[in-house]
Amino acid sequence: xxxxxxxxxxxxxxxxxxxxxxxxxxxxxxxxxxxxxxxxxxxxxxxxxxxxxxxxxxxxxxxxxxxxxxxxxxxxxxxxxxxxxxxxxxxxxxxxxxxxxxxxxxxxxxxxxxxxxxxxxxxxxxxxxxxxxxxxxxxxxxxxxxxxxxxxxxxxxxxxxxxxxxxxxxxxxxxxxxxxxxxxxxxxxxxxxxxxxxxxxxxxxxxxxxxxxxxxxxxxxxxxxxxxxxxxxxxxxxxxxxxxxxxxxxxxxxxxxxxxxxxxxxxxxxxxxxxxxxxxxxxxxxxxxxxxxxxxxxxxxxxxxxxxxxxxxxxxxxxxxxxxxxxxxxxxxxxxxxxxxxxxxxxxxxxxxxxxxxxxxxxxxxxxxxxxxxxxxxxxxxxxxxxxxxxxxxxxxxxxxxxxxxxxxxxxxxxxxxxxxxxxxxxxxxxxxxxxxxxxxxxxxxxxxxxxxxxxxxxxxxxxxxxxxxxxxxxxxxxxxxxxxxxxxxxxxxxxxxxxxxxxxxxxxxxxxxxxxxxxxxxxxxxxxxxxxxxxxxxxxxxxxxxxxxxxxxxxxxxxxxxxxxxxxxxxxxxxxxxxxxxxxxxxxxxx
Numbered sequence: 001x002x003x004x005x006x007x008x009x010x011x012x013x014x015x016x017x018x019x020x021x022x023x024x025x026x027x028x029x030x031x032x033x034x035x036x037x038x039x040x041x042x043x044x045x046x047x048x049x050x051x052x053x054x055x056x057x058x059x060x061x062x063x064x065x066x067x068x069x070x071x072x073x074x075x076x077x078x079x080x081x082x083x084x085x086x087x088x089x090x091x092x093x094x095x096x097x098x099x100x101x102x103x104x105x106x107x108x109x110x111x112x113x114x115x116x117x118x119x120x121x122x123x124x125x126x127x128x129x130x131x132x133x134x135x136x137x138x139x140x141x142x143x144x145x146x147x148x149x150x151x152x153x154x155x156x157x158x159x160x161x162x163x164x165x166x167x168x169x170x171x172x173x174x175x176x177x178x179x180x181x182x183x184x185x186x187x188x189x190x191x192x193x194x195x196x197x198x199x200x201x202x203x204x205x206x207x208x209x210x211x212x213x214x215x216x217x218x219x220x221x222x223x224x225x226x227x228x229x230x231x232x233x234x235x236x237x238x239x240x241x242x243x244x245x246x247x248x249x250x251x252x253x254x255x256x257x258x259x260x261x262x263x264x265x266x267x268x269x270x271x272x273x274x275x276x277x278x279x280x281x282x283x284x285x286x287x288x289x290x291x292x293x294x295x296x297x298x299x300x301x302x303x304x305x306x307x308x309x310x311x312x313x314x315x316x317x318x319x320x321x322x323x324x325x326x327x328x329x330x331x332x333x334x335x336x337x338x339x340x341x342x343x344x345x346x347x348x349x350x351x352x353x354x355x356x357x358x359x360x361x362x363x364x365x366x367x368x369x370x371x372x373x374x375x376x377x378x379x380x381x382x383x384x385x386x387x388x389x390x391x392x393x394x395x396x397x398x399x400x401x402x403x404x405x406x407x408x409x410x411x412x413x414x415x416x417x418x419x420x421x422x423x424x425x426x427x428x429x430x431x432x433x434x435x436x437x438x439x440x441x442x443x444x445x446x447x448x449x450x451x452x453x454x455x456x457x458x459x460x461x462x463x464x465x466x467x468x469x470x471x472x473x474x475x476x477x478x479x480x481x482x483x484x485x486x487x488x489x490x491x492x493x494x495x496x497x498x499x500x501x502x503x504x505x506x507x508x509x510x511x512x513x514x515x516x517x518x519x520x521x522x523x524x525x526x527x528x529x530x531x532x533x534x535x536x537x538x539x540x541x542x543x544x545x546x547x548x549x550x551x552x553x554x555x556x557x558x559x560x561x562x563x564x565x566x567x568x569x570x571x572x573x574x575x576x577x578x579x580x581x582x583x584x585x586x587x588x589x590x591x592x
Contacts, residue, residue, distance in 0.1 A: 028327055028328060038315065041094075045065040049061045049257060051257050051258065066111075071352040086242075088120050098364050104136065123208055123246065126214050130174075169200060171221070175216055175218050184225075191326065195240045198241065200244075201219065205219050239330060249270025249273055251295050272288050281302060283301060286307065294317075294318050294340050308336045325337075382582070394427060405563050411562065412560050418539050421497070428446060440578075444570070453565075461557045462555075470553065474495050478516075544556065
């Protein structure tokens with residue numbers, strides 16, 4: 001344990017620089033860390049951000065856009081030349097079309113020019129597998145997609161330049177070699193002192209990423225990984241240690257500009273609090289992500305000392321401005337001060353980066369003909385808002401679309417389709433988008449935003465008993481059918497599948513694992529499912545390989561690959577003309 005850290009515990013708990021300087025006149029330097037997380041390729045503004053939890057829409061703040069993020073970064077750097085820019089993961093994956101169409105090369109290229117230096121890999125960085133993630137780091141063109149390497153059209157190098165910043169993956173090990181996929185940490189001399197940055201993702205990544213995306217990889221415990229690295233960093237002369245981790249927590253308040261520095265509830269019961277509580281006392285700061293929340297907390301480490309734990313919402317709406325005071329005599333941190341700030345596009349003191357905007361505009365020009373193509377229409381907004389049973393109108397529509405694409409002879413002969421709720425990323429809104437396609441019209445870009453993962457449909461055979469097991473695997477505590485090494489507690493929270501027309505069942509949490517669904521209530525076209533009979537079931541390839549812990553699907557037989565999920569949705573619009581919201585009457589819970 002560091003002696004001066006004990007002496008400065010009160011100052012760190014308060015998170016103020018002034019408290020530290022009041023205690024002693026030891027020589028110090030202040031470095032600045034600018035942090036963000038969960039950018040998800042949001043090159044353009046994601047829209048507006050509430051001023052307060054209850055503020056009217058007219059007072060909302062226009063936010064984000066990578067050019068404005070870069071402007072804020074430049075402004076913060078002008079305040080302190082000893083500045084480093086970091087990310088706590090998911091800068092790519094689940095991205096808008098303007099980035100995803102080009103395999104997220106636009107995001108990497110603009111982040112290079114923003115000045116990002118270190119990124120802890122997040123779960124979505126693995127969406128296209130480790131080889132593609134390595135290409136993001138090292139550069140080169142995609143092996144099969146001609147949309148890759150568009151530098152000649154947008155003003156960036158050809159072939160694709162790769163990331164100038166470093167991916168860090170301290171707890172991600174390639175099982176074939178026993179080595180980490182990327183470096184465990186980076187050391188940077190800032191303001192004359194050596195600062196260590198440890199980067200990693202949540203150990204549960206294999207349960208939320210397509211299994212093929214994490215094949216051959218092992219995700220180790222986060223706290224144990226950090227603690228084991230402390231002696232190595234100390235041996236290299238590092239006293240200031242920053243952890244970048246793609247795991248987080250939530251606070252029970254509506255996210256808004258007025259609440260982004262709150263820590264209501266102290267992240268009680270959250271994964272990040274548990275991790276921080278186990279960290280070695282040498283760790284000075286934790287920059288987190290994953291939950292798309294903004295918070296600014298003081299959490300006790302293993303020694304009981306309070307350290308700063310931050311998160312910056314998502315999609316470039318918020319940045320975290322962190323000042324770290326360091327004793328230049330011994331390199332140890334004397335205080336940390338953090339503040340979340342809104343990336344306000346109306347701030348006249350900020351100049352957005354024109355070169356980055358040009359790159360984004362050029363990519364948008366390439367994608368616009370595809371993005372603005374109208375694929376159909378809706379009668380009213382169709383949303384992900386779920387009933388008390390967990391069923392949404394949009395979930396119904398997507399499940400119906402996938403059943404339609406796979407029910408005919410030769411295409412799967414499916415009788416039911418299941419859709420994981422986490423794969424539905426946005427609502428279908430009724431007002432016209434900025435493409436001016438007209439109210440109620442749905443563009444390809446809007447449909448892509450709903451389903452951005454590029455999954456393919458898989459139809460497979462399950463018994464009625466296996467369908468019952470699938471439904472039970474939606475709930476916490478049920479691990480029947482789980483393979484060795486799977487989480488012992490089952491789902492972290494209930495994940496209610498969206499189901500297609502003709503399928504119905506009833507559930508009620510009884511407090512007994514694997515006993516929430518009434519088998520007699522499971523019907524297909526009004527007929528009770530026979531546990532011994534076989535049924536053709538359609539899911540996406542993520543689920544078919546056990547994604548989201550629906551492990552029973554890996555036991556399905558006679559698999560048949562199908563269309564892209566987005567193509568199935570477009571076909572549904574073509575066949576049906578104007579699409580109406582799903583009825584939300586297929587999944588039932590008993591009246592209380």
